[in-house]
Amino acid sequence: MPVSMDIILGGIGDALNFYTIAFVVLGVLIGILVGSIPGLNGPMAIAIAVPMTFYLQPLAAIGMLVGIMKGSTVGGAVPAILLNTPGTPDSAITAIDGYPLAKKGKPFKALKMALYSSVSGDTMSDLVLFTVSAPIAMVALMLGPTDLAAIIFFSICLIMCMIGDDPFKGMLAAGTGFLLAAVGLAPGEGTPRMTFDILELEDGLSLVSVGIGVLVLGEVLMAIRNSGNKVTSTLPPSAGKDANRLGLKDYVSCGRTILRSGAIGTAIGATPGIGSTLAAVTGYTLAKRASKNADKFGTGELEGIAAAEAANSSVSGSNLIPLLTLGIPGNVAAAFLVGALTIHGVTPGPTLFQDQGRLIYALFTAMVIANISNLAIGRLGLQMFGLVAKVPQSIVYPVVLLLCMTGAWISANEMVGCVLMVVFGIIGFFMRLLKIPVITFVIAFVLGKMWELPLTQMMLLTDGELVKMIQHPVAVVFSLSGLLLLSFVTWKRKSEKRLAKESTTSDLKST
Amino acid sequence: MKQLSKTFLLLLISGMIVSWSAYAAWTPEESIKVLVGFKAGGGVDTLARVVSQKVAENTGWTIVVVNKTGGGGSVMAKSLKKAKPDGYTIGFAPGENFTFNPTINPRIGFTLHDFTHLAAISVSQCGLFSMSDKPWTTLADAIEAAKSGEEISVAYQAPKMGMSMKAIEKVFGVSLKLVPVKGGNGGVKNVLGGHVDIAWGAGIQAKYVKAGQMKILASCEKERIAMAPEAPTVRELGVKYVNLDAKFQFSAPGNLPADIAEAYVREIRRATGSKDIQDLIANKLSLKLIFTSGKELQKDLEQSLTEAQELVEFVKN
CATH class of the missing domain: 3.40.190.10 (Periplasmic binding protein-like II)
Structure with a gap:
């Protein structure tokens, strides 16, 4: 059943009112501001904002959250370029060329390039989302519990592939995430697990409490610990208006890079379970490989900025493809969106386009509005965001702390939520101290929570006989490719290590 | 004669005062919290919000709906039990929260009898x-x-x-x-x-x-459902234990003073009598309209508690 035109037009009409637009623009503004402050990032802002949007109309609430997500990817480039202190891992790639260019006295040229390529990548990704999600949703209905269990298994394999340089710490983070996802009543039988007879834990640990705790409070505690180290910018004064002008020619010369990075980011975003950092790294690496001035990369090359920003921003639109059609979030920010959608009575999944088609197209319109305001606010506020990036942490963190508490309280109207948030804040602090990847932990927690139900359903439907999975080709393809990918990456990592070892020993021999 | 009419007048006035005070026995002086055990935006929440809003419109009371989610409504029931029976905290839930939940989990911390059940306004059509x-x-x-x-x-x-x-x-x-x-x-x-x-x-x-x-x-109800009157009930097919019978109702902490309970029952009845609320219940939420309160509601709940116990016992043995 294709979505009819009047539903699409109705949805577009729903989004075009003052109330909705105001909240979307507000979201973008918050996103850019939060992104501009070193140490804060989009997922943090969304974690805190989700409970605050409970009392808005569904469209305004979700539009605002998407606005924050989009705004923060633009904002993230600001501290990366001006201070060389990226707020998120993915904007670290932006800093590679952004900071050197700023040092040459052209900070605004770098910022403008980041803004334009970010919005371009984002728009590309959104266009893909708008066109493919309805058809995919129709196919998604054919995917049963077995297929869903396999797709989530595939995502889990992907995060295991990307657990970072220290596989042990990555596994520890993921393992803990899965373990804590099991808190609550077992699906079906309803046996309580790790609830200690606390009624409030029967539905499991809430993502809002865990997310705000680990992602935000943990970061704040870490910043308090490091408060001795001051960020000092050593930027020379700006080289004047002309040097900072970014002409159409500059943009066009980066056109191919933007397109390439946008495509990479879109593809990565559409894959459940992996995030924008990989997109930025891949986009940047490929741009460097394809560029004529590859040797200039890292010295303030515009193309480098464009490659990183277009890639990490184009993740945010296509991220919603698995989210809306299958109910599986593509990254941490999207996981919070699932929560927000359910709270507003919208169940992501294949029936969404039939049940709430109008709302979805209204949301798409809100995304376009968000992109336009991203461009407008970003362009007008360029000078101001530079100042925001220098707001002292002694002002930022107390405010954030207060917001954390408020968010945790609103999410359940219960003290338990706040207590959990604080506990997970302390856990997050120690994870950072021990360099255990927090994002891996949160994603494992989210996926673990989602995996259990389809897995239980699959076991019941197949009588626990894995052989019966053969009847589900989609499931077979996803499970096998997950396993293959994981063993390939492990093998490659091992052989790289061996090579590194051999080369050091041969170096020793030759000397 | 003069004396008599004076007495009569006095009697009349005092009678009016008595009857007036009986009518408007309880008026809240602060805001009322309506606890809902399910997420905002769902069916139970929508119903609670719409009815609360209508009561507020009719009476001028300030009513705030608060979602206390968790444990299939049990978290809400537990905090409702703990609240003071002063009329400023009431709850809205399907009746099975008070009957089925404590039956399957005796350690849950509340029973059907810990509450003053005010009025049921609709029942499931499952x-x-x-x-x-x-x-x-x-x-x-x-x-x-x-x-x-x-x-x-x-x-x-x-x-x-x-x-x-x-x-x-x-x-x-x-x-x-x-x-x-x-x-x-x-x-x-x-x-x-x-x-x-x-x-x-x-x-x-x-x-x-x-x-x-x-x-x-x-x-899956006691009677055939309006959506498909031709389909038999599971009971007709010979399984007497199946009766989902989720009655959506307002409850208050135990030992709620009678005048407060009366005021609520009266206002809930008045609010659910309105056309738009009846339309929402019957057509949008596909539930059946009912109105039971007081002893009748208590009897229904005792009945569904017995049924829940029979069901659990039958399955477990």
Whole structure:
């Protein structure tokens, strides 16, 4: 059943009112501001904002959250370029060329390039989302519990592939995430697990409490610990208006890079379970490989900025493809969106386009509005965001702390939520101290929570006989490719290590 | 004569005062909290909000709806029990929160009798449904098919439904594949995609039934449901333990003073009498309109507590 035109037009009409637009623009503004402050990032802002949007109309609430997500990817480039202190891992790639260019006295040229390529990548990704999600949703209905269990298994394999340089710490983070996802009543039988007879834990640990705790409070505690180290910018004064002008020619010369990075980011975003950092790294690496001035990369090359920003921003639109059609979030920010959608009575999944088609197209319109305001606010506020990036942490963190508490309280109207948030804040602090990847932990927690139900359903439907999975080709393809990918990456990592070892020993021999 | 009329006048005035004070016995002086045990935006929450708003409009009371989610409504029930019985905290929940939940988990920390139950305003219209192209007319046919070896899967979204399915299995001596799903939408999605044969639905399936895409195999209530009056109840098919009977009701902490309870019952009755609320309940939420309060409601709840205990006992032994 294709979505009819009047539903699409109705949805577009729903989004075009003052109330909705105001909240979307507000979201973008918050996103850019939060992104501009070193140490804060989009997922943090969304974690805190989700409970605050409970009392808005569904469209305004979700539009605002998407606005924050989009705004923060633009904002993230600001501290990366001006201070060389990226707020998120993915904007670290932006800093590679952004900071050197700023040092040459052209900070605004770098910022403008980041803004334009970010919005371009984002728009590309959104266009893909708008066109493919309805058809995919129709196919998604054919995917049963077995297929869903396999797709989530595939995502889990992907995060295991990307657990970072220290596989042990990555596994520890993921393992803990899965373990804590099991808190609550077992699906079906309803046996309580790790609830200690606390009624409030029967539905499991809430993502809002865990997310705000680990992602935000943990970061704040870490910043308090490091408060001795001051960020000092050593930027020379700006080289004047002309040097900072970014002409159409500059943009066009980066056109191919933007397109390439946008495509990479879109593809990565559409894959459940992996995030924008990989997109930025891949986009940047490929741009460097394809560029004529590859040797200039890292010295303030515009193309480098464009490659990183277009890639990490184009993740945010296509991220919603698995989210809306299958109910599986593509990254941490999207996981919070699932929560927000359910709270507003919208169940992501294949029936969404039939049940709430109008709302979805209204949301798409809100995304376009968000992109336009991203461009407008970003362009007008360029000078101001530079100042925001220098707001002292002694002002930022107390405010954030207060917001954390408020968010945790609103999410359940219960003290338990706040207590959990604080506990997970302390856990997050120690994870950072021990360099255990927090994002891996949160994603494992989210996926673990989602995996259990389809897995239980699959076991019941197949009588626990894995052989019966053969009847589900989609499931077979996803499970096998997950396993293959994981063993390939492990093998490659091992052989790289061996090579590194051999080369050091041969170096020793030759000397 | 003069004296007499004076006395009469006094009597009249005092009579008016008495009757007036009996009528407006209790008026809240601060804001009222209505606790809801489910997420904002869901069916229970919508109903609570709409009725509360109407009561507020009619009376000028300040009413705030607060969602206290968790444990299938039990978190809310526990905090309602702990609240002061002063009329400023009441709750809105399906009756099974107070009857079924403590039956399956005796350590839950509350019983049906810890509350003053005010008024029930609607009752569920739950049925078992499948795609229309299945060869069965009623649940009995599906069970026959299962008996002759066909694998039949049934999706359920709440513990009471799972328990009821086990009772059905036990009575007919048949084994079905019971698959837990999340929310009514989980059942619809899996039946539409052909992953599960039959599912429980409390109203979400209505539009597919109307379109002829799905059919109701049995009613899971005491009576046949309005959506499909031709489908027999599971009780008619011989399983007396199955009666979902989720009555949506307002309750207050135990020992609520009688004048406060009276004021609430009166205002809830007045609010649910309005056309738009009746339309929401019957047409949008596919529930049945009822109004029971006081002793009658207490009797209904005792009845459903006994039924819940019988169901659990039958399945467990």
